Amino acid sequence: MIVPLAHVxxxxxxxxxxGLVCVLVWRRSVIMLLIGIEVMLxxxxxxxxxxxxxxxxxxxxxxxxxxxxxxxxxxxxxxALVVYLHRRRKTVDVDAFRELQD
Amino acid sequence: METTLFxxxxxxxxxxxxxxxxxxxxxxxxxxxxxxxxxxxxxFYLLAAPLVAMFEVLIYAGAVMVLFMFVIMMxxxxxxxxxxxxxxxxxxxxxxxxxxxxxxxxxxxxxxxxPQTANVITAREFSQTLFGRYGIAVEIxxxxxxxxxxxxxxxxxxxxxxxxxxxGEEAP
Numbered sequence: 525m526i527v528p529l530a531h532v533x534x535x536x537x538x539x540x541x542x543g544l545v546c547v548l549v550w551r552r553s554v555i556m557l558l559i560g561i562e563v564m565l566x567x568x569x570x571x572x573x574x575x576x577x578x579x580x581x582x583x584x585x586x587x588x589x590x591x592x593x594x595x596x597x598x599x600x601x602x603x604a605l606v607v608y609l610h611r612r613r614k615t616v617d618v619d620a621f622r623e624l625q626d
Numbered sequence: 627m628e629t630t631l632f633x634x635x636x637x638x639x640x641x642x643x644x645x646x647x648x649x650x651x652x653x654x655x656x657x658x659x660x661x662x663x664x665x666x667x668x669x670f671y672l673l674a675a676p677l678v679a680m681f682e683v684l685i686y687a688g689a690v691m692v693l694f695m696f697v698i699m700m701x702x703x704x705x706x707x708x709x710x711x712x713x714x715x716x717x718x719x720x721x722x723x724x725x726x727x728x729x730x731x732x733x734x735x736x737x738x739x740x741p742q743t744a745n746v747i748t749a750r751e752f753s754q755t756l757f758g759r760y761g762i763a764v765e766i767x768x769x770x771x772x773x774x775x776x777x778x779x780x781x782x783x784x785x786x787x788x789x790x791x792x793x794g795e796e797a798p
Contacts, residue, residue, distance in 0.1 A: 526628045526672060535636045535669075539643060546647035555652050555698060559659060562690065563643055566666060569678075577673040582747045582755040586763075588670075588678050589756065592685050593767045597774035599690050603697045604778035610701045611785070 525577050532574040539567035551618045554606050558599065565595050627737055632672050634730050638665040638723055645719055652698050654716075656691050661723050663687045668731070674746040 546560030569588040576584025606616060613620055642662035649655040663686045670679035757764065 527632050531632075531636075532673070535639070538640055542640070542643045542647060549647070553652065553703070555694065555703065556647070556655060559646065559652075559655055559694070562659070562686075563647075563662075566663070566686070569682075570666065570669070573670050573673050573675045573678055576675060576747070580745060582752045583759075585675050585678050585747055585752055586756050586760050588675070589681060590760075590763055590767060592681055593771065596685060596690060597767075597771050599693060601774045601777050601781075603693055604781040606697060607701065608781045616701070616703060 529574060529578050533571065536567040536570040536574070539570065540564050543567065554602075554609070554616045554618055557618065558602055558606075562595065562599070565591055627733075628672055631730050631734055632669060634726060635665045635668045635672070638662075638726055638730075639669065641719075642723055645723075652703055653695065656694050656698070657720075660687045660691050661727070663691070665727060668727075668734070676746060677749055677752050 540563075543560045543563030543566075546563060547557055550556035550560065569591045572584040572588040572591065574584070576582065576588075609621060610616055639662050642658045642665065646655045646658035646662060649658060663682060667679040667682040667687070670676075670682055
């Protein structure tokens with residue numbers, strides 16, 4: 525490995541915390557919240573790839589690919605949900621969607 | 627050399643992500659996030675995963691971020707448009723990030739391959755692991771993608787009582 529594993533994990537930790545902050549701070553917009561989830565999933569992928577580089581096998585990279593596929597499914601569904609909610613309420617504020625039934 | 631490049635790209639990734647989550651405009655956040663994903667792709671490449679790096683650029687920066695952009699523009703969440711030129715407040719971070727990435731990529735492209743990069747996971751090894759040992763996972767993921775398509779179609783269908791049936795967006 526070109527760098528110590530701890531440094532890669534540190535970078536992944538930083539990215540994850542940034543994504544977490546984004547999710548917690550941006551309650552005004554669902555889009556920014558989804559961006560925060562993307563950043564967190566990228567940090568998880570970085571951990572998978574770092575583990576793969578450490579052990580020398582391809583297993584971690586396969587896991588990273590799976591994370592990517594899950595993310596694309598999640599994003600397509602979540603953005604369809606955002607479009608649906610915006611059509612219904614004309615806003616993307618998270619706090620505006622408090623009721624299960626309208 | 628590669629170690630230095632790793633730290634440079636790690637800095638670029640963290641900086642671009644910070645700029646993305648602090649951006650006031652969602653479109654700016656998307657653009658900064660694309661920068662962050664490109665730098666992360668180079669980190670994947672340095673960590674002996676060229677295939678994952680390619681997928682990162684293709685799927686994340688290419689497909690997912692464009693999907694975000696599409697939804698932002700479709701819902702016109704981007705606030706008012708201004709046709710002024712962007713000021714130095716916008717030029718400075720973008721120019722700094724782009725310059726750092728360009729210089730690092732140039733040095734990466736021109737340097738001789740070091741012996742440490744000899745054990746990269748090739749596409750053959752990757753696909754043998756993917757379709758051999760994890761074949762079931764591929765099937766489950768494809769099933770999940772199918773569910774996502776069905777769910778997105780269900781959510782995006784035109785409303786029954788709506789006046790603009792068929793069009794994606796109704797005029798208020």
